[in-house]
Amino acid sequence: MRFVPRSLRSQITASVALLVVVVTGMAGFIVVERIDHRDRTDVDRQLVERADKVREDADKLISTGDQAATRGNDDYGGLLAGSQSLVRLVADGKVIAQRGEQPTVDIPVPTSDGFSTIEADGQSWRSLVEPVETVDDADGERLQLLQDLSPIEQRLTDNTGVVAVVAILATVVAGGSVWLVTRFILQPLERLRRGAQRIRPGDVQQQLPTVSRPREVADLSSSLNGMLGQLQTSMHATRRFTADAGHELRTPLTTIGMNLEVLRRYPDLPPAQRQEALDAMAVEHHRITTLLEGLQILARGDSRALPARTTVDLPALLTEAVRAARHRHPMTTYELAVASGGIPYVHGWPAGLRLALDNLLTNAALHGRRPHGHVEVSLTWDDSQVHLVVADDGPGIPPDQREAAMHRFTRGPRPQSQGSGLGLALVQQQAELHGGGVTLSDAPLGGLQVTLSVQVQEVSDGTDRDEGTPGHEPG
Structure with a gap:
């Protein structure tokens, strides 16, 4: 929107100021309205009290006629003197007698009984009309008491002005206070903004400032x-x-x-x-x-651009990987041994674990003895990790070169294939993604032994496994 402030600080200040002016204004006007209602109710009550006193001696009102009450010397007990009120006796649509402060304007003759508010040349009067009996027993005589409402209306105007001034002052004070306070409240955001502005393309180490509160x-x-x-x-x-x-x-x-x-x-x-x-x-x-x-x-x-994790039955996955490796390398003998007992389940990525297994089994065949190599594959586990071991009968890797063999594009001193040099790097990456690692050591067959360890999610009793009873499986 066109009139919405752009900065957060300005929006907060404007919102609080608007809230303060609305709340203060509404509260003030409610109070003013209640005061005005009380004042008008008091006027009606006073009119009723005056009517009771005047009604007792209506004949005297007729005998005195039109007179202005002398301040402090009023036969009606001082009810009319200086009170901006008027008492009139009306008969046949005409005023036959009146007493009190004479109005400067013509006040219409009432046509009905009860309370009413009369407007006369911009001046408001509160009127009470009641029937009255006089000594002449004339029909249709009524007593009218009027009270000038100018003081009450002036008080309403004054109170409304006070409320408006208070609301404006409260808004200004609240807006200024919020403007100052938000400077400190928004300071952490300002730090983040400045930190973001300092980030440049290619700066791979840049981080935003660390904020502890709010x-x-x-x-x-x-x-x-x-x-x-x-x-x-x-x-x-x-x-x-x-x-x-x-x-x-x-x-x-x-x-x-x-x-x-x-x-x-x-x-x-x-x-x-x-x-x-x-x-x-x-x-x-x-x-x-x-x-x-x-x-x-x-x-x-x-980049951790990985699919959602799922539960992996590692013994079943290994059995299938060994079966596929035997098909790819028919001249190599694969011997599979799975520990008995509960079956370990891994929370991870089946495709990634299968890739690691295929690389280990393929490397063992390619770098083992030719043409009739022998590969031993075993699977064991404990409470925290699953250990998958692949051992071949090839020349192996010298201990001083094993760490370098885990790096990308590293191939042995006597490579027997045209591999890419990524096999062990892929295996190590999958092991780390699954909370484990890779260890290279001497194999009992004389070649290289690779141990892939991954974190265990749970261990089941193995009664629902489809691959048969865990144990020794020669190939």
């Missing part, structure tokens, strides 16, 4: 800093993905380009050389595809 602003500060942390994590993951992809894709793309150039320049290459170039490009294409898939998964994990 609670609402503290919660806002915490939420915004959490959002900034997520954005910074996502930005870091995106930059790392871009850098890793640019670095690792350069070599395979160059190889594919060279082979394409050879095929373009020498269309009459012998079939054997032509097939060799095509096979090399197919290998590099597979390497690029595998590399991009791995980098995408790592980037999603780094």
